[in-house]
Amino acid sequence: MDGGFIVMEWEALLERSNGLDGKLTEKQKRIIQAAIQIFAEKGFSATSTNEIARKAGVAEGTIFRHYKTKKDLLITIIEPVIQNILAPFIVQDLDKVLDQEYTNFEDFLRAVEQNRKQFLENNLSLIKIILQEIPFHPELKELFKQYVTPEPLAKLDALIKHFQEKGEIIDLPTYSVIRLIGSSIIGYLFVRNMIPSDVVWDDEQERERTLQFVLRGLKVE
Amino acid sequence: MDGGFIVMEWEALLERSNGLDGKLTEKQKRIIQAAIQIFAEKGFSATSTNEIARKAGVAEGTIFRHYKTKKDLLITIIEPVIQNILAPFIVQDLDKVLDQEYTNFEDFLRAVEQNRKQFLENNLSLIKIILQEIPFHPELKELFKQYVTPEPLAKLDALIKHFQEKGEIIDLPTYSVIRLIGSSIIGYLFVRNMIPSDVVWDDEQERERTLQFVLRGLKVE
Amino acid sequence: MDGGFIVMEWEALLERSNGLDGKLTEKQKRIIQAAIQIFAEKGFSATSTNEIARKAGVAEGTIFRHYKTKKDLLITIIEPVIQNILAPFIVQDLDKVLDQEYTNFEDFLRAVEQNRKQFLENNLSLIKIILQEIPFHPELKELFKQYVTPEPLAKLDALIKHFQEKGEIIDLPTYSVIRLIGSSIIGYLFVRNMIPSDVVWDDEQERERTLQFVLRGLKVE
Amino acid sequence: MDGGFIVMEWEALLERSNGLDGKLTEKQKRIIQAAIQIFAEKGFSATSTNEIARKAGVAEGTIFRHYKTKKDLLITIIEPVIQNILAPFIVQDLDKVLDQEYTNFEDFLRAVEQNRKQFLENNLSLIKIILQEIPFHPELKELFKQYVTPEPLAKLDALIKHFQEKGEIIDLPTYSVIRLIGSSIIGYLFVRNMIPSDVVWDDEQERERTLQFVLRGLKVE
């Protein structure tokens, strides 16, 4: 099983989001790992702490020593993921992109797609949990809002405008551009990950079709 | 409250899906209505039959007289919705569309968007329930597959090809075309329904932008 | 065992305090009875609902169908007792006492002692529970205050003054008189009920000594 | 807060009762102090060792290094208090009293009242704990009996007889005299300590009334 991998990924997110320190005990890791797996599989409400404890190989009480309630455990897991979902690579690397005049919109698009595809693949269970549980937990919605800070959005805005000024994409409000790009890429990634294994799917071609669709859709006529 | 409306809508779906008109007793309707509301609000697992009974104004036992288990109640609610999600208006009206040579792709797109928007608005709670619960209940997945019958898909396929032959849209595999159109429209509808009430949103413009984006994205160059 | 007797007594208090209606099911009575016994024996906190259920011969869940929480059960038991502790016979019969001029202080004292002795004996477990738990539950303190209504106190005040005017007892503030009488009688009743069975105790004599002590202590010199 | 004071008091009791001076470490003192406070506030059963540890600022394990079980801690706290409750000042000073012919019953009464009032005020929490827990722990009852040694009682008996022979108080059995005096004084102290702060209470007067009541009640006619 790949549980170990999932937790490694999650720990990476954790470190990136809290500056690190980590210091998770062995048992804590096992609890987190078990919880991620079962939450993703059955949903938060339908998962019992007993089951988590059994899968983690710890006593049930141990869970509650580290996380005051079951919901606490959920939030502990989700918080760093939310932070990283909403802080796409742009934030880190935007300056470079803006500085380098040679970068065009198509390269940007390919980079975004590549980056998010990676993130999605590395964090499938975690993202599933978030999508499932956000509607039911106001605290999570709050977390979400809290991390939609103006700064990265401003940068993204600048970037879009940059391409518009260069005449590479059509002149629409930033949020519309983001929505249209986002829909197409997320739609592609969603189908790609959800299709049953017995269906033929030429990933390379589908990606190319999606990117071309977006490029044409936003091209200045 | 619009609970009554929701059930009326659901009953319509029920009738359309099972032909006959149900013969639901007053209490059954109240149970269904209460269940839809609370399932949508808190999720299936986190909803107690006691709560449903209270909201429906019936005894807890009454629920189990009509639905053998809680899950039975869920499936009873979801089944007709699944059928109708996957049987877009095309099924009923496709012949007309195909017959009428004058109909162009843009009109078709507008019609699809309009039809799905209506469906979404009328059945928000129901769709929310389905999206939430499908991942956790193999029976529901089965139901899903069962209703992805070849017939409507074949018709849709014919329709896409029809527009491709007329040179109105680019020559891609049908499923890619559907995916690209679907992503954009669903993305638009999703944002439209999810945005908080305090954000400005010019619906007419956004719809137009989305449609133009799709039209350009699929246009033959 | 006298459990049946205790509950009968408690039901009597309940009826007297809520005007009656009773309508306790058989199981409810068994739960109350078991709870009274074990609370008195081990204290509220040290009593488990599991133990109550076992002694009552019902399922644990049944307790929570009737009483939302364990504390609810405690309050349900205690409320009518508090009411009746604080509403001594005087309330009911005071008018008679005041009307009959021939009644003297000694007869009154004997009557009080007799009445409270009866009450104490009939409700030993209940009173024990109250004394134990009141300090820890603000709700109970509130209940207490709520039932120290001005009306019965006013009547008692009138009665004391009545005897003072007749020159039968010394001229002290009512609350001091009540305190002194109360201390002596409660002290007598307490010792009487607490003494181990192997100690000799001539009840008749001790009561007489106590009454004479109070009479002398309050006599006008 | 007066936590420090409480433990100082308790240490004094401890020293007086075991002769030696205890050699309590700093942490032990903090544990005892925390335990006294929380036991008094919430009762023994409702107090968790975790809470004691937190309030004492020690690790939970440290408690169990010093006291084998939670009950052990309770008994450790209570034992010296029981000894001192039941060994009123008489024990130490009785000889003086008996020797000094000039001492009369009234002075004796005043001294008892003063001494017990002091004790009560200094040890309110401790006494509260004892009264709460004695009914539930046979070991404590045993302790109690164990300290009701014949010797101090014999001295008290002698003292009562002494005043009876001098004709200062009525001729009743010693235990009746003690009971009557005790009831009145304890009743006074109880009311004095329990009255809410918003009620007027002239302590000097009330004490005088109580003492006069006892004096009259026991006076030879």
Add this chain to the structure above:
DNA sequence: GATGAATGAGGTTTCATTCAT
């Protein structure tokens, strides 16, 4: 001596489901 993570038994409460009325 002190710590605090770990335990597992047991606490209170909730729940879907049954069944006599």
Add this chain to the structure above:
DNA sequence: GATGAATGAAACCTCATTCAT
């Protein structure tokens, strides 16, 4: 058909106590 009291399994969580460090 409808009820709602009753059930008991299982849920979440707390607790006193142990033990390796």
